[in-house]
Amino acid sequence: MKNLFLRRMQQNQSPPSKRNHSPSLLLQCSELVLSWLTPQELATISLTCSTLHTISKSITLRRASDASRAFESHPIPFHNSVDEHPYAYFIYTPSQIPSSSSQFLGRQSWGSSSSAHKSNSVAGLGVQTLRFVDESGECACGCECEACGEEGDGGDGCPCFGGFNDVVAECGPSCECGLDCGNRLTQRGIEIKLKILRDGRKGWSLYADQFIPKGRFVCEYAGELLTTKEARSRQQIYDELASGGHFSPALLVVREHMPSRKACLRYNIDATRAGNVSRFINHSCDGGNLSTALVRSSGALLPRLCFFASKDIKEDEELTFSYGEIRERSKGLQCFCGSSCCLGILPSEQT
Numbered sequence: 001m002k003n004l005f006l007r008r009m010q011q012n013q014s015p016p017s018k019r020n021h022s023p024s025l026l027l028q029c030s031e032l033v034l035s036w037l038t039p040q041e042l043a044t045i046s047l048t049c050s051t052l053h054t055i056s057k058s059i060t061l062r063r064a065s066d067a068s069r070a071f072e073s074h075p076i077p078f079h080n081s082v083d084e085h086p087y088a089y090f091i092y093t094p095s096q097i098p099s100s101s102s103q104f105l106g107r108q109s110w111g112s113s114s115s116a117h118k119s120n121s122v123a124g125l126g127v128q129t130l131r132f133v134d135e136s137g138e139c140a141c142g143c144e145c146e147a148c149g150e151e152g153d154g155g156d157g158c159p160c161f162g163g164f165n166d167v168v169a170e171c172g173p174s175c176e177c178g179l180d181c182g183n184r185l186t187q188r189g190i191e192i193k194l195k196i197l198r199d200g201r202k203g204w205s206l207y208a209d210q211f212i213p214k215g216r217f218v219c220e221y222a223g224e225l226l227t228t229k230e231a232r233s234r235q236q237i238y239d240e241l242a243s244g245g246h247f248s249p250a251l252l253v254v255r256e257h258m259p260s261r262k263a264c265l266r267y268n269i270d271a272t273r274a275g276n277v278s279r280f281i282n283h284s285c286d287g288g289n290l291s292t293a294l295v296r297s298s299g300a301l302l303p304r305l306c307f308f309a310s311k312d313i314k315e316d317e318e319l320t321f322s323y324g325e326i327r328e329r330s331k332g333l334q335c336f337c338g339s340s341c342c343l344g345i346l347p348s349e350q351t
């Protein structure tokens with residue numbers, strides 16, 4: 001496909017009398033094709049001729065101008081005055097998706113002038129038809145703590161660390177109201193203005209691009225929903241890559257305690273390959289300015305992890321939350337949150 005495309009472009013460089021296609025049509029087609037390429041592929045193809053170099057440059061600029069690929073109400077731009085990376089590359093999904101769909105997630109168009117519209121879609125994803133069981137029959141929301149679910153005499157309850165005891169209820173598929181309903185605050189995507197800035201030590205960081213009043217919904221943590229087995233095997237790979245210093249994993253483990261507190265459900269959300277801009281929220285040892293809540297829409301089996309402003313947030317302030325408490329497993333990645341109570345080490349989850 002790429003070879004055929006290159007041949008067509010070379011034809012376009014030949015004398016006008018030999019051209020088969022109008023240049024503008026070829027330019028439009030090449031822009032459409034190039035928008036599916038990864039940054040590395042784009043860089044390689046941009047070296048082949050000046051036309052492709054120019055098209056690659058404009059695609060890069062458009063990518064940097066909106067991380068959300070027009071999925072959200074406002075563009076969410078990248079700004080980098082630290083190094084040469086114009087943007088971070090990942091598949092954008094505004095809500096959580098089953099990991100089984102990740103095999104279709106190889107590519108997503110990003111950066112052509114015609115692909116920037118609200119009806120952008122994630123190729124191959126059935127966001128509304130989330131499956132909870134993977135190909136091997138394993139459920140994507142099980143807890144594997146040894147004592148979880150035991151009702152033994154005088155037991156202390158579920159030994160899981162942290163987690164949520166309360167789940168916020170919202171209207172959902174089984175309600176007759178529409179998206180305008182006041183009880184669907186977290187279902188309309190990201191409605192506030194955000195931007196992504198590059199920090200020399202923390203990497204990409206999510207910032208407010210407007211004042212955000214305390215209590216306002218900011219975004220949900222969207223990503224691939226993994227089984228615990230998948231989460232563990234990905235975590236191993238991520239740990240190795242992260243120890244090299246040039247990789248930022250975004251795998252979050254969320255626990256929902258049952259009312260009895262004797263058992264919990266565990267959700268593994270991985271925004272590393274596919275996610276939304278929540279994947280750029282950095283950790284702060286002082287708890288930051290975002291609080292988290294599990295929100296379950298009526299009729300939906302799985303809850304969603306949502307971020308709300310825990311205090312008034314000024315325009316240009318970084319958005320942060322606490323990744324959790326420091327545990328033994330912590331690989332000692334250095335924390336640069338800058339808060340007065342910084343412990344110096346990033347918390348990391350036991351997967």
Ligand SMILES: C[S@@+](CC[C@H](N)C(=O)[O-])C[C@H]1O[C@@H](n2cnc3c(N)ncnc32)[C@H](O)[C@@H]1O
Nearest residue numbers: 202203204248250279280281282283335336337
């Ligand atoms: C979910 S990602 C956050 C976005 C990330 N900064 C990026 O560039 O994609 C988590 C990673 O960000 C970095 N990070 C987050 N908070 C940090 C902090 N307080 N100090 C240093 N690095 C941090 C670590 O590399 C961590 O593994």
